[in-house]
Amino acid sequence: MEKLVIYGWNNITASLAEGIRRLYPACIILCPDAPDFIQSQYRKERILSPLSDGLQAILENADYILLGSRSSENLEILKSIRRFIDSKTLIMDFQAIKADFFEKASYLLKNKCFFASVFTFIDLMDSEAIRSDLFQDKIVAVVSDGNSEVLEKIRDFWQHFKAVIVPTSAEFYDEIFSATTQGIFLLTNLYMRILQRDSWADTLFFGFYNRSLRNFAELPIQNVQNQAIDIIANKENILRVLSFMKREIEQMSSMINDGNARQLAEYIEAVQKFQDRL
Numbered sequence: 001m002e003k004l005v006i007y008g009w010n011n012i013t014a015s016l017a018e019g020i021r022r023l024y025p026a027c028i029i030l031c032p033d034a035p036d037f038i039q040s041q042y043r044k045e046r047i048l049s050p051l052s053d054g055l056q057a058i059l060e061n062a063d064y065i066l067l068g069s070r071s072s073e074n075l076e077i078l079k080s081i082r083r084f085i086d087s088k089t090l091i092m093d094f095q096a097i098k099a100d101f102f103e104k105a106s107y108l109l110k111n112k113c114f115f116a117s118v119f120t121f122i123d124l125m126d127s128e129a130i131r132s133d134l135f136q137d138k139i140v141a142v143v144s145d146g147n148s149e150v151l152e153k154i155r156d157f158w159q160h161f162k163a164v165i166v167p168t169s170a171e172f173y174d175e176i177f178s179a180t181t182q183g184i185f186l187l188t189n190l191y192m193r194i195l196q197r198d199s200w201a202d203t204l205f206f207g208f209y210n211r212s213l214r215n216f217a218e219l220p221i222q223n224v225q226n227q228a229i230d231i232i233a234n235k236e237n238i239l240r241v242l243s244f245m246k247r248e249i250e251q252m253s254s255m256i257n258d259g260n261a262r263q264l265a266e267y268i269e270a271v272q273k274f275q276d277r278l
Helices: 011-023 036-044 055-059 071-084 099-108 148-161 170-195 203-208 211-218 224-233 235-257 261-277
Strands: 003-007 028-030 064-067 090-093 114-120 139-143 164-168
Touching: 003 011, 011 028, 011 148, 055 071, 064 071, 071 099, 090 099, 090 148, 099 114, 099 170, 114 148, 114 170, 139 148, 139 170, 148 164, 164 170, 170 224, 170 235, 224 235, 235 261
Parallel strands: 003 028, 003 064, 064 090, 090 114, 139 164
Antiparallel strands: 114 139
16 A cells, blocks of 8 residues: 555554554555544654645545535535545545444546445544554444445455445445444433432442443434434434334333333343344
8 A cells, every 4th residue: 555545644544554654654644634643643753744735635546535524614614625536546434323324425436446434343432543554443434435446445445454345235234323423422311311319319329320320322323413313314214213112111111100120120131032142
């Protein structure tokens, strides 16, 4: 690899840059939109290279371009750089919600270069640190047009990090994301809302509300505003998940109200068996 360009410097893109630097010491790694203190710090650590003058010089002969910003920002970046991108360059973004962005980005980049939208399934606690082994044995979901060259370049990139590549469609990815990450986020907040009762705010309650429960409640939350934006962007899938939740709550309420211990035990055992499989 000779050149890697990054827009949107964060712990994920920085971890990728650090890993590439270890594998390819001569690789040029540029981050045009990184603040001066980031440029200075990571040049001292010899991860980032000095910036070239002009977009054409920055982007020419780039093997990969990584987009680590939010959807609207990434689309503006693509509009500003697309005429300078080499045809053999692969652009990868890390959007949480795929379908809408993938459609718009694919249109902007049609016949320009290779493009794929990826998502890295890493632990939130791990993502707080910059580590070149951050992606080892982790699933990387890949949304692309199915072009064999794109998939080959994807595998060439992620094999350096020993990640597990899983090709999928944008629609199926968004559906799964709504039922897992976003569903847990919403269910946790529903649960926490139930706990917000003045009569429970005493010493005994906070004793039961231990560290493990707080960890679970806080797990999906990184940036609440971004979570809200992503939920609205994925609202059709989210509303389906909430409908499932409502149905399950009503079913459990009915079993408890009827005093049906056998049926409730079977219900919980089925859930536990599913959890064990996970």
